[in-house]
Structures are given as C-alpha cells and as structure tokens.
Amino acid sequence: MAYSTSGIAGLAFAALTAVFLPVLVGSQWVLIFTSTACFALAAAGIGLMYARLNMVSLTQVGLMGVGGWVTLRMNHGLGLPFEFNLLAAGVVTAAFGMLLALPALRMRGLYLALITLMSAGGIEIVLSTFRFPNGGEGFWGVMPSVAAPFRRPVLAIEDGAYLRYAIVVSTLGMLLIELHRRGAPGRAWAMIRRSEAAAMASGVNVTLYKAWAFALSGLLAGLAGGLLAGSIGLLDAATFRAPESIMLFALAVVGGAGSWPGAVIAAILYRVLPALFNDWGLNPDLALVIFGAALLHAIMTAPEGIAGQIRAALPRWAK
Amino acid sequence: MKRLLVLGLAVLGAATLSGTAAAQDKPRCGAGNGTAATGAPIKVGGIFGNAAPGDFSSATDAAKAFFDCVNASGGIHGRPVQYMIENDQWNPELAGQAASKLVRDEGVVAMVGNASFVEMSVNAPLYARENIMAMASGCAVSECFESSSIVSTNQGPLASSVGAAIYAVEELGAKNISCIGLAIPSVGNWSCGAVEEYMASKGLAGSSVLLNPAAPDVNSGLLEAIASGADTMLVNLPAGLAIAVLGSAKEQDIRDTYKWISSTPLYDRSVPGALGEYWDGAMFVNAELTPFDGTGPDNVHWLSVMDAYAKAEDPRDTFSQAGYLSAKFFTQMLEAMDPGDIDVRAKVTAAIKAIAGYRSDLICGPYYVGEVDRHMPNHAGTMVKVSGAGFEVVRECYEYEGPYFAPLIEAEKKFGLR
Numbered sequence: 070m071a072y073s074t075s076g077i078a079g080l081a082f083a084a085l086t087a088v089f090l091p092v093l094v095g096s097q098w099v100l101i102f103t104s105t106a107c108f109a110l111a112a113a114g115i116g117l118m119y120a121r122l123n124m125v126s127l128t129q130v131g132l133m134g135v136g137g138w139v140t141l142r143m144n145h146g147l148g149l150p151f152e153f154n155l156l157a158a159g160v161v162t163a164a165f166g167m168l169l170a171l172p173a174l175r176m177r178g179l180y181l182a183l184i185t186l187m188s189a190g191g192i193e194i195v196l197s198t199f200r201f202p203n204g205g206e207g208f209w210g211v212m213p214s215v216a217a218p219f220r221r222p223v224l225a226i227e228d229g230a231y232l233r234y235a236i237v238v239s240t241l242g243m244l245l246i247e248l249h250r251r252g253a254p255g256r257a258w259a260m261i262r263r264s265e266a267a268a269m270a271s272g273v274n275v276t277l278y279k280a281w282a283f284a285l286s287g288l289l290a291g292l293a294g295g296l297l298a299g300s301i302g303l304l305d306a307a308t309f310r311a312p313e314s315i316m317l318f319a320l321a322v323v324g325g326a327g328s329w330p331g332a333v334i335a336a337i338l339y340r341v342l343p344a345l346f347n348d349w350g351l352n353p354d355l356a357l358v359i360f361g362a363a364l365l366h367a368i369m370t371a372p373e374g375i376a377g378q379i380r381a382a383l384p385r386w387a388k
Numbered sequence: 389m390k391r392l393l394v395l396g397l398a399v400l401g402a403a404t405l406s407g408t409a410a411a412q413d414k415p416r417c418g419a420g421n422g423t424a425a426t427g428a429p430i431k432v433g434g435i436f437g438n439a440a441p442g443d444f445s446s447a448t449d450a451a452k453a454f455f456d457c458v459n460a461s462g463g464i465h466g467r468p469v470q471y472m473i474e475n476d477q478w479n480p481e482l483a484g485q486a487a488s489k490l491v492r493d494e495g496v497v498a499m500v501g502n503a504s505f506v507e508m509s510v511n512a513p514l515y516a517r518e519n520i521m522a523m524a525s526g527c528a529v530s531e532c533f534e535s536s537s538i539v540s541t542n543q544g545p546l547a548s549s550v551g552a553a554i555y556a557v558e559e560l561g562a563k564n565i566s567c568i569g570l571a572i573p574s575v576g577n578w579s580c581g582a583v584e585e586y587m588a589s590k591g592l593a594g595s596s597v598l599l600n601p602a603a604p605d606v607n608s609g610l611l612e613a614i615a616s617g618a619d620t621m622l623v624n625l626p627a628g629l630a631i632a633v634l635g636s637a638k639e640q641d642i643r644d645t646y647k648w649i650s651s652t653p654l655y656d657r658s659v660p661g662a663l664g665e666y667w668d669g670a671m672f673v674n675a676e677l678t679p680f681d682g683t684g685p686d687n688v689h690w691l692s693v694m695d696a697y698a699k700a701e702d703p704r705d706t707f708s709q710a711g712y713l714s715a716k717f718f719t720q721m722l723e724a725m726d727p728g729d730i731d732v733r734a735k736v737t738a739a740i741k742a743i744a745g746y747r748s749d750l751i752c753g754p755y756y757v758g759e760v761d762r763h764m765p766n767h768a769g770t771m772v773k774v775s776g777a778g779f780e781v782v783r784e785c786y787e788y789e790g791p792y793f794a795p796l797i798e799a800e801k802k803f804g805l806r
Binding site for chain 1: 475478479480481482484485486488489492493506509510530531534535571572573574577600601603
C-alpha cells in the first residue's frame with residue numbers, strides 16, 4: 070500500500086495527540102477530548118457516505134446510541150472484556166445500518182435524507198422510552214438506582230489512558246475507511262457516485278456496495294457509541310436525539326467530508342467549541358450561531374470544507 | 389461660617405448613621421466576626437441543570453447567596469468560601485466533565501447545593517471514588533437518594549408523592565389512587581411504584597400511569613387514570629405538565645368526581661394563578677420544606693439573605709430553600725471542624741458523614757448523614773391546598789410511612805435520633 074502525505078500526517082497527528090493530550094490537559098478536558106475522539110469516528114462515517122456515494126445519512130448519532138446501548142447491555146449482562154462488548158456494538162450497529170439501507174436503497178437525495186432522519190427519530194423514541202441499561206434485570210436492563218460499575222479496558226482504566234484508547238480506536242476506524250477506499254469497494258463507490266446506471270452496466274453490484282457503505286458507516290457509529298459509553302459509564306437518550314444527527318452531518322460538511330482532517334474538525338467544532346465557550350463563561354449555545362454561519366460559508370465557498378481550504382493553502386510538497 | 393460647620397457635621401452624622409443602618413440591615417451568616425473574610429479561599433463546588441425540561445438553578449443561586457453572606461460576615465474560621473458553580477444542561481457528558489473539573493482539577497473539598505436530574509446519576513460513582521460528599525439540594529432521581537456520597541435537603545418525587553398519598557388516605561378518605569408520572573425508571577416508575585407499595589401496605593388499591601417524557605400525551609394519561617377505577621388522582625409531574633393534566637381535567641369538568649393531590653412541583657407561587665379559580669380549594673399539594681411564608685427564624689433568614697445577596701429575579705422556591713439549607717448546614721459543619729483540617733477533603737467528608745441531628749425550621753425532622761448507602765433525611769412534610777392566589781396549610785409537619793422508609797427509620801434509631 071502506498072503511503073500518502075495526508076495518511077502519514079494523520080498517523081503522526083494521532084500519535085502526538087495520544088501521547089501529549091492526556092498529559093497536557095486537566096481532567097475535564099481529558100473527558101472533552103475523549104468525547105471529541107468518539108464523535109470524530111462517527112463523523113468519519115458520515116463523510117464516507119457523503120463523499121464516496123453522495124448519500125446523506127442523518128441518523129449517525131442515533132446509531133451511536135444503538136452502539137452505546139449494546140455496549141452497556143453487554144457490560145452489565147455478561148462478564149466479557151470491554152473489547153468484546155465494543156466489537157459486538159460495532160457488529161450489531163453495522164447490521165442495523167445495513168437493515169436501514171434496504172428501504173433506503175431506492176431513495177436518493179432529499180428522500181434518502183428524510184428516511185434516515187425518520188430512523189433517527191425512531192431510535193430517539195425507543196431510547197427515551199426504554200432508557201439505557203444500567204445493570205437492571207430483563208432485556209432492557211434498567212433499574213431505578215445507581216448504575217452498576219462499568220468495566221473499561223484493562224489497559225485504559227484511568228481517564229487519560231482511556232483518551233489514548235479512544236484515539237487509537239478512532240484512528241483504526243479511519244484506517245478501515247482508507248482500506249475500503251483503496252480496494253474494490255472504493256472503486257465501486259466511485260463508479261456508483263458518477264452514475265448508478267453505468268456502474269450497473271459495468272457489473273457493479275450497486276445494492277451490495279451501497280448496503281456495504283451503510284454497514285461500514287454503522288460499524289463506525291457503533292464503535293463510537295461504545296467508546297462514549299465507556300467514557301462516562303452510562304448514557305442518556307438526550308445525547309442521541311435526532312437533531313444531533315443533523316448537527317453532526319452539518320459539521321461534517323463544514324469540516325470537510327471525505328478526509329480525516331474534516332472528521333476531526335467536525336468533532337472539534339461539535340464538542341470542543343461549546344466547552345470552550347462554557348469555560349469562558351459564555352453561553353455554549355452561541356456555538357450554534359457559529360455553526361450556522363460556517364455551514365453557509367461551506368456551502369457557498371468551500372465545498373471541501375475547512376479541511377479542503379487548509380489543504381489548498383499548504384505548499385505542494387505537503388499535500 | 390458656624391452655621392455652615394453645623395450643617396456639614398449634621399450631613400456627615402446623617403450619612404454615618406444611614407451607612408451603619410444599611411450595614412445592620414444586611415443579614416449575618418455563620419459565626420464570623422462581621423468583617424469581610426480574607427485569606428486563602430475554601431473551595432466548594434456545585435452543579436445544577438438548566439435547559440429543557442427545566443431550570444434547577446435556584447438551589448445553587450441560594451447556596452451562593454448564603455456563601456456570599458458568610459464571606460461578608462467574616463467567613464469560616466476567617467476564610468472566604470470560593471463557590472464554583474457549573475451547569476450540566478441536563479447532559480450526562482457535561483455533567484461528568486463539570487464534576488471532573490470541580491473535583492479533580494479544582495480540588496473542591498465538597499459539593500454543595502447540587503440540583504439536577506442528570507448529575508447525580510452520572511457522578512455518584514466519581515464522588516464515591518474520590519471520597520467527596522455532595523450535600524445536594526435538588527435531587528429528583530432515585531440514584532441521588534441511593535448513593536453513599538450524596539445527601540439532599542429536599543425530598544424528591546418519591547417521598548413527596550407518598551406524603552401526598554398518605555394525606556389523601558388519612559384526610560380525604562382515598563381508597564384507590566392513580567399516580568400520573570413520567571416513564572423514567574428512576575423518577576416516575578420509582579416514585580409511583582412507592583405509592584403503589586404504600587397503598588398495598590394499607591390494603592388499598594394503587595396504580596401508575598406513566599407518560600412518555602419525549603411525547604407526553606396528558607389527555608390519554610388522564611383517561612388511563614380514570615379507567616383504572618381510581619377515586620384519587622395523584623399528579624406527580626413537573627409543574628408545566630401537571631398544569632396541562634389539570635387543564636385537561638377542567639375541560640372534562642371532572643374536578644368533583646375525584647380527589648386531586650400532587651407532589652411538590654405544583655407548590656410554586658405561580659401555580660394558583662396558572663390553574664385559575666376552577667381549582668381553588670380542590671387541589672392538595674405536598675410541600676417538601678416549610679411553606680414560603682413560614683415565620684421560623686431560618687425561613688425568615690433565607691428570604692433576607694436572598695434579598696440581600698441574590699438577584700431580584702432568582703426564584704424563592706422550594707429548591708431555593710433547600711440550597712440555602714445545604715449551604716447553612718455545610719457552614720455549620722466546617723465551623724465545628726479544626727481550622728487546620730478544612731482543606732483536607734477526606735476530613736471534610738468524614739465530618740459531613742458525622743453530621744447527626746442538625747435542625748432547622750425549614751424541614752420537619754432532623755438532618756443527618758451517616759456512613760450508609762442511602763440518604764433521605766428529609767422525609768416529613770407539610771400539606772397545602774390551592775387557596776385564592778396562594779396556598780393554605782391544611783396539615784402541619786407529618787412523617788411519611790411505607791415500606792421505602794423502614795430502612796431509614798432503622799438507621800435513625802441507630803444514630804440515636806429516635
């Protein structure tokens with residue numbers, strides 16, 4: 070596999086943040102950056118769908134909720150290590166994403182976006198009604214008392230180590246996208262993006278590869294939700310409301326869909342900016358105004374988002 | 389010249405007198421010497437929730453007002469309290485981050501005045517791990533009362549609902565109560581479930597109607613409660629939703645068909661006006677703390693501290709009373725400690741856990757903490773009814789009973805409080 074400058078920069082960025090962030094920032098910011106790493110992984114899934122297949126998925130944060138639910142249920146129901154629970158969350162959410170893809174495969178553009186948004190609304194209602202498992206009995210595993218302890222990975226019990234763990238998993242998730250982009254799925258997605266009819270005529274199984282993209286995006290959302298569950302040990306439906314999926318999609322566009330810096334920028338805008346405002350004594354909702362302006366800017370002048378603008382400003386050797 | 393001198397002296401004298409009078413008007417808090425506290429601050433944290441579905445900031449507003457008053461009155465052992473407040477915006481992630489900031493980064497010795505639906509559920513394990521106590525004021529979920537590291541001055545929905553049910557059974561002759569709550573396991577299911585247990589313990593009937601918090605349909609909820617065959621409706625909802633349920637009952641004109649009782653959220657100054665004349669004298673509400681117009685020394689002092697140190701727009705409600713009381717008890721506890729120990733979290737935690745038998749006219753029973761895995765020191769209340777533009781007390785302090793309170797009463801016997 071050939072190494073691109075962007076890829077090397079991405080790995081270096083991940084290594085530097087994993088080594089230095091937990092040491093340089095306080096406990097509060099360790100949690101904020103852990104959350105940022107989780108949402109960067111989810112935003113990468115949105116970018117995959119949008120940049121490779123021109124499909125708008127407005128259910129990504131809802132799918133994170135599904136992944137978080139599975140992780141918590143596995144944690145409280147079985148004595149398996151965190152890695153198994155996380156993997157199960159990814160696989161179940163990938164299957165959920167693929168299931169979601171089946172009715173959506175005949176839709177395009179606005180209609181596809183509406184279908185995914187309706188799914189996000191459905192997930193929100195289910196999670197609000199039945200809540201997240203906290204160690205109770207039965208299928209839903211909810212009890213009206215203090216949540217049972219959450220088992221983090223053996224190597225990442227402390228918050229700082231868990232931030233490093235989240236960065237590593239997010240990096241692996243983005244490498245998985247890159248692996249797909251360079252393989253047969255990437256070529257099929259490129260063809261489908263140009264013309265479904267042409268792709269079909271060339272022998273590309275459009276249904277399979279579209280569903281594959283949904284599954285991969287779901288897998289990343291599931292892993293992100295599982296990581297988020299491990300960060301605080303319990304989850305609340307308020308984190309996974311349908312409007313949050315719209316917000317993350319908008320920020321993925323602002324950051325720049327289809328590249329790792331875009332996903333990271335989207336997650337920083339989504340989680341770090343409101344926290345900074347909060348720290349400065351400003352209303353964190355002020356970030357929403359900035360997001361709106363940034364989205365307008367991206368739509369009008371920066372189709373590749375902030376990441377694209379940064380790339381354009383770099384010297385040729387660095388691109 | 390002489391007249392001018394006399395006039396000048398008179399003006400100076402009047403100014404001095406009025407200044408002294410103003411200083412005397414301000415309430416004193418704590419055992420300080422009356423001069424503003426100086427020196428290294430004692431760091432104390434507080435977390436509240438303010439976003440939809442409600443604003444619980446009145447608890448931390450009142451605690452802040454009390455600590456400002458303590459600082460102006462001489463501080464604790466001469467040192468000021470630095471009270472740091474964070475808003476969790478009902479978001480578990482933000483709640484966790486806020487607690488990390490206060491407990492780990494800032495190194496606060498205790499949390500005081502916490503009021504949230506979310507914060508306690510998320511942070512109870514952290515508080516236990518870091519050996520820090522939260523003297524909360526606005527607990528609304530079961531996790532808050534069933535943690536070894538959290539103790540609250542308010543009662544929460546369970547105690548308040550059972551209190552209202554006891555009144556309905558003993559005074560209104562209720563035989564079958566339907567509890568209308570929110571379908572949140574640690575809120576509605578928990579508190580309405582306790583009402584059912586209380587009714588069963590008396591050989592009476594009880595049922596729960598739980599509304600989806602994401603899309604509460606008050607009409608269907610009310611119809612479901614009617615279908616249960618209940619003779620008494622217990623409205624155990626946030627004030628806005630409770631008013632909507634009562635609005636629906638008014639439209640169906642079923643006020644006189646049932647007895648109507650409610651947990652504390654309806655005990656708010658704005659509620660009688662919002663309900664209108666239709667409910668005058670027909671709506672009975674449980675109050676977790678002393679009525680707002682109580683004449684006890686702490687209630688009067690709470691209002692004067694709020695007037696002197698809080699903003700005019702800060703609510704003077706039940707959570708405000710509870711926030712004031714948590715801050716007052718915390719101050720009382722620190723003043724009794726060795727001055728050299730008040731920066732050591734472990735010693736402050738031990739001192740908080742050793743609290744037993746603090747009293748105030750704001751609550752009916754003694755306040756205590758203890759080394760136990762659940763805390764609910766305030767489980768006796770007052771019953772009021774909507775009367776004109778306000779409320780009228782219909783039953784003074786009475787203690788709640790039922791299966792949930794049995795372990796608490798046992799613990800109180802061990803502490804020598806009974």
